[in-house]
Amino acid sequence: MRAPKSFFVENGLAELGLSGAVFDFPPEEMERICNRLDANLAELETKGARIRGWVYADTPDAANAATMVNIPTGLVNLVILSAAIVAAPSIGKNLSSVTVAQLKLARDNLLFFGKRIPQYQRNTNMPVGSGNQVWADGVQFYVNRPPRLDAGPDAHLDPDMEIWNGDNNIDGF
Template identity: 80%
Template sequence: MRAPKSYFVEQGLAELGLSGAVYDFEPEDLERISNRLDANLAELESKGARIPGWQFADAPGVSNLSTEVNIPTALVNLVILSAAIVAAPSIGKSLHSVTVAQLKIARDNLLFFNKPIPQYQRPSNMPVGSGNQPWADGVQFYPQRPPKLDAGPDSHMAPDMELWSGNNNIEGF
């Protein structure tokens, strides 16, 4: 969803029941809420949950409410609820329990469900039909080691063709 940052701040204030009073706020108050929203989303990013398309402020304490952001539609509710959470204490509004629960669900979805599940494959040197045997003792999956190369001073290497002459007819094999 492409929208300016001010849209998310206004929707966050509307979540607190102040949809008609948005225009009564000073621009500095809206910028302060936007800065706190940036800090909140940066904290989520430090935990490994990146909100793609969100543009952070260039310097601390400087936020441009007209900055266009393009975030996925699935994360719009998370950003709006985050704006409501960071704005509520500074304007003296109490949070509804439903708002807090919705934000927790949205954060959990972002933090846990977008993580890739590690995939494991069996190495190619396991016998066919070995499967997962819970009664077997010890390690069941063996690391695949590279083959040993026997090319030391006492080994002999004799290629089947001359490699350094101009007569390399490899079609005759």
């Protein structure tokens, strides 16, 4: 979702019940909340959860509320609730338990479900045991042996067929 940072701050204040009071806020207060929101999202990034598309300020005092950010739609609620949590203490508003629970769920989704789980495979020099059953179907831990080649009956071969003709490009024979 492409929007200015002030959009997320305004919606965060609306979460606190101050949707009509957003226009009474001085620009310095909006900048301060944007700075705190930048710090909060940077804290999440240090834990391994990157919010793609969020533009951080270069210096602590230079968070511009008009800066356009382009974050994934699934993370909009997280940013709005983070803005509400950041703004509430300085405004003197109490947070509802629903807001705190929603933010916790959104953070958990970002921290745990967005990570790639490393996958490992057992090495092939381990002895064959109960975990590697050759007759079992599906993915095995070890490299499967190539299938055995059986000659079988000769009934399906055409006796007039030229097996070794000159078109075979076999070197060394």
